[in-house]
Amino acid sequence: MAKILIVDDSKMTRDFHAYVLRSADYEVLEAFDGADAIEKLYREPNLACILTDINMPVMDGLTMLRKIRSIPEFSKLPVIVITTIDRPEEKMQALQAGANFYLVKPVKPSVLIASIQMLLKGR
Amino acid sequence: MKFKPEEIDILRGMLEESTELLKDLEQKILLLEQNQSKEAVNDVFRVFHSIKGLAGFANVSIIVEVSHALESVLKKIRDEGAPIKPKLIDLLLDGGDLCKFVLQKISTSLESYSGGDLEVQLEDLGEKELIEQAKAYFEREQEPRTDEKKIEVLPDGFEREAFSDFLDELDENITEIENNLVEFEKHEDPTLLNAIMRGAHSIKGGARLLLSITGGSKDSDSVKYIEKISHKIEDALQKALQKSTEVDLHMIFRGLDLIKMLDDCLKKGATPDEKELQSFLSDTSFVGENEVKTEEVAPLASHEAFFNVASQLIEFVEFLISDSSADRSELARIAEPLKAGLEIIGHPEKIEMIDRIVKAGESGNIEELRKLSEEFLSWLNGKEESIKSVPQTVSAQQTTERQVSQTVRVKKTKLDTLVNLVGELITLKNTVKYLTNEIISRLPQMQSELKSVALKLERLSYDFQSCTMSLRMTPIGELFQRYNRTVRDLAKSLGKKVVLITEGEEVELDRSILELLSDPLTHLVRNAIDHGIEEPDQRKKIGKPEQGTLTLRAYYRGNFVFVEVQDDGRGIDAEKVRIKAIERELAPQEQILQMSEEEVIQFIFYPGFSTAEKVSNLSGRGVGMDVVKTNVESIGGKVLVKSEPGKGTTVTMMIPLSLMAVKGLLVRIGTDRYVIPTELVKEALKVPAKSLYKYKDMLFTQIRGEIVPVFFTEQLLTQSDLKISEKRFNFDLIPLIVVQDQEAPFAIIVDSFIEEGDYLVKSVPEMVRSNGLVSGATVMGDGSIVLILDLSKLIR
Numbered sequence: 001m002a003k004i005l006i007v008d009d010s011k012m013t014r015d016f017h018a019y020v021l022r023s024a025d026y027e028v029l030e031a032f033d034g035a036d037a038i039e040k041l042y043r044e045p046n047l048a049c050i051l052t053d054i055n056m057p058v059m060d061g062l063t064m065l066r067k068i069r070s071i072p073e074f075s076k077l078p079v080i081v082i083t084t085i086d087r088p089e090e091k092m093q094a095l096q097a098g099a100n101f102y103l104v105k106p107v108k109p110s111v112l113i114a115s116i117q118m119l120l121k122g123r
Numbered sequence: 124m125k126f127k128p129e130e131i132d133i134l135r136g137m138l139e140e141s142t143e144l145l146k147d148l149e150q151k152i153l154l155l156e157q158n159q160s161k162e163a164v165n166d167v168f169r170v171f172h173s174i175k176g177l178a179g180f181a182n183v184s185i186i187v188e189v190s191h192a193l194e195s196v197l198k199k200i201r202d203e204g205a206p207i208k209p210k211l212i213d214l215l216l217d218g219g220d221l222c223k224f225v226l227q228k229i230s231t232s233l234e235s236y237s238g239g240d241l242e243v244q245l246e247d248l249g250e251k252e253l254i255e256q257a258k259a260y261f262e263r264e265q266e267p268r269t270d271e272k273k274i275e276v277l278p279d280g281f282e283r284e285a286f287s288d289f290l291d292e293l294d295e296n297i298t299e300i301e302n303n304l305v306e307f308e309k310h311e312d313p314t315l316l317n318a319i320m321r322g323a324h325s326i327k328g329g330a331r332l333l334l335s336i337t338g339g340s341k342d343s344d345s346v347k348y349i350e351k352i353s354h355k356i357e358d359a360l361q362k363a364l365q366k367s368t369e370v371d372l373h374m375i376f377r378g379l380d381l382i383k384m385l386d387d388c389l390k391k392g393a394t395p396d397e398k399e400l401q402s403f404l405s406d407t408s409f410v411g412e413n414e415v416k417t418e419e420v421a422p423l424a425s426h427e428a429f430f431n432v433a434s435q436l437i438e439f440v441e442f443l444i445s446d447s448s449a450d451r452s453e454l455a456r457i458a459e460p461l462k463a464g465l466e467i468i469g470h471p472e473k474i475e476m477i478d479r480i481v482k483a484g485e486s487g488n489i490e491e492l493r494k495l496s497e498e499f500l501s502w503l504n505g506k507e508e509s510i511k512s513v514p515q516t517v518s519a520q521q522t523t524e525r526q527v528s529q530t531v532r533v534k535k536t537k538l539d540t541l542v543n544l545v546g547e548l549i550t551l552k553n554t555v556k557y558l559t560n561e562i563i564s565r566l567p568q569m570q571s572e573l574k575s576v577a578l579k580l581e582r583l584s585y586d587f588q589s590c591t592m593s594l595r596m597t598p599i600g601e602l603f604q605r606y607n608r609t610v611r612d613l614a615k616s617l618g619k620k621v622v623l624i625t626e627g628e629e630v631e632l633d634r635s636i637l638e639l640l641s642d643p644l645t646h647l648v649r650n651a652i653d654h655g656i657e658e659p660d661q662r663k664k665i666g667k668p669e670q671g672t673l674t675l676r677a678y679y680r681g682n683f684v685f686v687e688v689q690d691d692g693r694g695i696d697a698e699k700v701r702i703k704a705i706e707r708e709l710a711p712q713e714q715i716l717q718m719s720e721e722e723v724i725q726f727i728f729y730p731g732f733s734t735a736e737k738v739s740n741l742s743g744r745g746v747g748m749d750v751v752k753t754n755v756e757s758i759g760g761k762v763l764v765k766s767e768p769g770k771g772t773t774v775t776m777m778i779p780l781s782l783m784a785v786k787g788l789l790v791r792i793g794t795d796r797y798v799i800p801t802e803l804v805k806e807a808l809k810v811p812a813k814s815l816y817k818y819k820d821m822l823f824t825q826i827r828g829e830i831v832p833v834f835f836t837e838q839l840l841t842q843s844d845l846k847i848s849e850k851r852f853n854f855d856l857i858p859l860i861v862v863q864d865q866e867a868p869f870a871i872i873v874d875s876f877i878e879e880g881d882y883l884v885k886s887v888p889e890m891v892r893s894n895g896l897v898s899g900a901t902v903m904g905d906g907s908i909v910l911i912l913d914l915s916k917l918i919r
Contacts, residue, residue: 078460091435092442095453100460101432110424111431114467118428121463 002048002120003027007037007064008082009056017051020109026116033057034064041074048120049078054090062090062097069098078119082107124229126241130182131233134241137181138230141174145226148219149608156212161201167215168197174222176325179332183229186222187335189250192257193218195284205261214256216608221248282337289333293349293386296322296329300379308372316370320360326353326382345385348400352378352385355404377403429464433503436461440480440496444489454484473502538595545584545591549883550902552577552584556880557904585881592633599677599686600628602637606648610673613652620659620670621652627677632684636758636778640686643751643762647688647774648673650748655692655772665769667691683760683802684780689773695766697723707732724764728752751776759898785884787901787911788860789877793837797873798882798901798911805863807876809856815847822847824870826861833859836871836912840896847872862914871914884911 004026008014011032018028029044031037033056041047050068054061061081068074081094081102094102100119103112126134148170155163171190178186193215199205225245232243300322307315330350334343356378363370381403388395436457443449458481462474476499483491559577563570603625614621632640656662656671663669676687697720704715704726715723726732730749751774755762759779766772779802787798788807808826815824815833822833838845852858852874859870882901887910898913 092439095435095439095442095457096450098453098456100456101435103431108424108427111427114424114428115431115460118425118432118464118467119460121460121467 001025001027003029003044003046004116005029005031005037005040005044005047005050007031007034007050007052007056007061009033009053013053017112020112021116024113024116034059034061034067037064038067041068047077049080049116051080051082051116053082054084054087054094062093065094065097065099080115080119124183124185124243124245126182126243128239128241131236131241133181134183134229135233137177137183138226138233141177141186141222141226142230144170144173144177145219145223147604149216150604152212152215152219153607153611155207155215159207164197164201164207168194168201171197171218176328176332178222179335180328182331182335183225184335185245185248185250186225187332188254189218189221191285191336192254196257196260199261208260210256211260214253214260217253218257221250221253224248285333285336289329289346290386290389292329293326293382296326297379297383297386300375304372304375304379313364316360316364319375320357320364323353323357323360326350327357345389345395348395349382349385351404352382352400374406425464425467429461429468430503430507432457432461432464433499436477436480437496437500437503440484440492443484444493447487447489451484451487455481470506473499476502541591542595545588546883548584548587549881552580553880553902553904554906555580555904588881593631595634596631597634597637598628599630599632599637599640599684600625602641602644603628603675603677605641606644606675609645609648610652613649614656617652618658619652619656621656621673622670624672624674625676626674630677630679630684632778632780639754639758640776640778643754643776644675644686644688646748646751648675651688651690651692651772655690655694657693679780680777684778686776686778687773689771691771694768694770694772695724695727695764696768697721697766700724700726703732704729721765724766727764728762785882785911786879787882788879789882789909790858790860790873791875791877792840792873796877796903796907796909798909799860799914800911801879803862803914805861805868807858807860809858812852812855812857815857824859826870829868831861832867832869834869834871836873850874882909882911 004021006014006017006021006028007030008017009032014030014032018030021028026048029040029047031040034052035058037050037052038059041050052061052064059067065079065081068077068079079099081097081099082105083090083094083102084105091102101115103115148167151163151166151170155167157163171194175187175190175194178184178190196211196214200207200211225248228245229243232241300319303315303319303322306312307319327350330346330353333346334350337343337346356375359374360370381400385395385400387393436454439454439457443451443454458477462477465471465473465477476495480492480495480499483495555577559573562573607623610621610623651673652671656673657665657667659669662671672691674687674689676685676689678685701715701718701723704710704723705712707729709715709726709729709732727748728751730753732748752762755776755778761777763775763777764772765775785798786801788801788804789796789798791797810824810826815822817823822835823830824833825831835845835847837850838847858873858875860873861868861870884899884901887897887900896913897910899911900908901911903909
């Protein structure tokens with residue numbers, strides 16, 4: 001089954017998303033910030049998609065995203081950004097930085113799965 | 124024809140469905156004439172077949188007989204490859220007309236129906252001849268010598284054919300029901316029950332039809348039983364579906380076995396065992412009361428996920444439009460999951476639209492991008508609505524409801540009431556707006572609150588209005604379709620070859636406008652074929668294709684719909700029109716002589732222009748052209764004709780999109796207020812008084828280097844000899860409204876701009892229309908009446 005990398009500094013969020021994804025038969029990897037994620041990216045070349053938070057210490061989600069997009073072999077890697085409802089300006093920034101789309105917290109489990117299915121369809 | 128009270132509902136249903144079926148029958152027949160394909164034959168066959176079924180069900184024997192006769196001919200052509208003769212097309216068209224006529228008769232009698240038996244008077248419609256012709260379609264030419272014998276045998280053969288048709292269908296339906304029953308036992312899918320019910324319904328209809336054809340022949344007892352049993356099965360299933368109760372499968376199996384037994388008897392000519400049949404029919408125990416368990420439909424999550432991404436695309440597109448420096452390449456990335464999503468939710472046909480959006484975005488075509496994203500958004504909104512309205516759980520009953528047609532028929536009178544109500548709402552809205560402005564000046568502390576209420580009301584009434592108006596909208600294609608037949612018949616009778624092309628069938632117009640357009644279009648189409656398009660050999664001589672082309676075209680431009688009738692015929696000889704116009708003194712001779720050719724040919728719309736003399740020697744047209752003009756102008760439209768001798772003629776009708784409310788600019792001219800419809804307003808601006816200059820009694824000014832004629836509206840409206848030099852304007856700045864006329868812009872002088880808004884148009888009596896400068900009036904919030912100016916007339 002497809003491998004998905006969850007990037008979030010909150011362990012609780014990571015655990016929750018991981019639980020949801022695993023119950024839909026996805027394989028889950030976790031990273032606690034952008035820098036950690038990029039490191040894992042190089043070690044896991046068969047990643048199907050990334051699910052990332054924006055606000056994180058060391059390297060935030062958008063910086064990470066721009067970095068990933070500048071690396072040719074990852075330029076097409078599907079990325080979903082999860083934003084918070086009270087920062088609407090982040091949405092356009094996320095799309096500009098190279099997200100395929102964003103989801104607004106809190107994300108319904110069924111919608112999370114459906115969104116990933118949509119993103120991975122035909123890949 | 125006579126109908127019992129209990130048959131009236133069936134009759135109504137049949138009327139509605141048959142009318143729907145007959146609507147595109149003509150087109151299908153004409154298609155058959157054109158391509159002579161098996162599919163086309165089958166298409167027409169299916170229409171007559173369904174109509175026969177419906178009519179049999181409702182006991183309208185004349186339609187049954189006619190459609191049966193035609194159906195048999197078509198069947199033979201379809202199945203045995205019998206030839207399609209030109210006679211067939213006429214026969215089919217006549218048959219269709221006859222059915223239509225009968226339906227219309229029934230419909231008129233139903234309108235005045237008030238209980239009791241319904242009697243429909245029908246004189247001799249020539250149906251016997253038609254049926255004879257249909258029967259003779261093959262006989263006479265195939266075997267001319269055995270003519271006599273054949274005709275003798277026919278009535279019986281006719282019945283026998285109906286009988287074998289019935290048995291064929293019966294077998295098919297029985298097999299289908301059985302398969303569905305077996306399937307239903309495995310997993311209880313309510314849609315299967317629907318299919319079974321439909322099957323039983325078909326059997327019932329077939330049996331009734333057969334009975335109406337054969338009358339009291341010896342086999343009719345068995346057929347009657349089949350009818351009763353299938354009726355009972357259908358009934359039971361319908362009850363079960365409506366009340367979501369459990370279905371007695373045993374009973375259905377039993378009933379089906381009985382039908383099979385009867386089927387056998389019919390084939391062998393045996394008599395059925397009545398006892399068992401009676402016991403089945405009198406058994407009422409089979410409708411149980413257990414609830415059918417409700418089923419979960421697929422989660423709506425995929426839709427939610429899809430809408431989330433779709434709205435992001437729209438937002439991003441808006442962002443791109445507002446910020447030209449934004450990175451457009453991201454558009455494709457966002458579009459990708461969206462396209463996958465479209466496939467998941469079952470709308471792969473919209474993928475192409477997304478591709479176009481991406482392309483427009485990447486090439487920086489902002490106009491296109493905006494247009495496409497709006498189009499996509501409106502589709503999305505509609506989609507979202509329909510998703511929301513789908514319940515989370517579904518029971519057997521809801522399944523039946525969802526299969527009911529997507530359209531709703533509404534009585535026109537109800538619609539009119541709704542439209543009137545909306546009209547009042549808008550007037551009320553204007554009142555609130557007015558009161559708000561009044562109260563603001565007196566009670567400043569309530570200002571913002573009141574303002575927001577007024578704004579909300581304004582938005583609400585606007586939405587209400589546009590929704591109501593959309594109810595009345597009908598695609599113009601419905602009107603265009605009517606001319607297929609006219610064109611064919613007319614061309615044939617004149618020995619011409621004409622192909623009709625329609626464009627923009629999806630353009631929607633108010634139903635009442637559509638009706639008003641029907642006459643003008645008929646005139647224009649007739650004229651084009653009669654006087655415009657040349658005979659085939661003449662066309663050949665001058666190097667045109669033998670077949671002339673007539674195009675009916677509709678498209679949107681601003682607040683107007685343009686409807687065009689274009690032919691590639693001989694065109695109008697402007698000089699002949701000029702001479703005629705002078706003869707008839709339609710305008711001062713001097714003036715006519717100075718007119719350009721384009722101006723001159725507009726005379727054909729003048730009443731009396733061509734009635735006195737034969738028109739065809741004018742190599743032009745003219746019959747009823749004033750009707751065209753009158754009708755179109757009565758709804759605030761305009762007609763224009765363009766013609767190039769030898770190449771063809773195009774008549775363009777500009778039709779206002781809505782009759783009810785106009786967007787307008789409220790201005791003050793002199794002491795009075797007027798509304799100027801914004802549809803023609805290009806801009807409103809102020810120019811210094813000294814930039815106005817006079818040349819030969821005309822005022823001009825320059826707007827961005829362009830010379831624009833200026834009209835002193837107050838003087839025109841009051842018909843006085845007021846001078847512009849006598850007027851005083853604030854700061855010596857003259858408010859101007861620039862109007863985009865068909866060719867060149869012109870400007871009018873007003874005293875001041877007041878505000879922009881929606882105004883409800885009320886018609887005004889002829890005498891108030893001050894030489895046609897006023898097209899209507901509207902009631903303001905404070906109750907005063909303000910006239911609406913017709914700018915196009917102002918300059919003439």
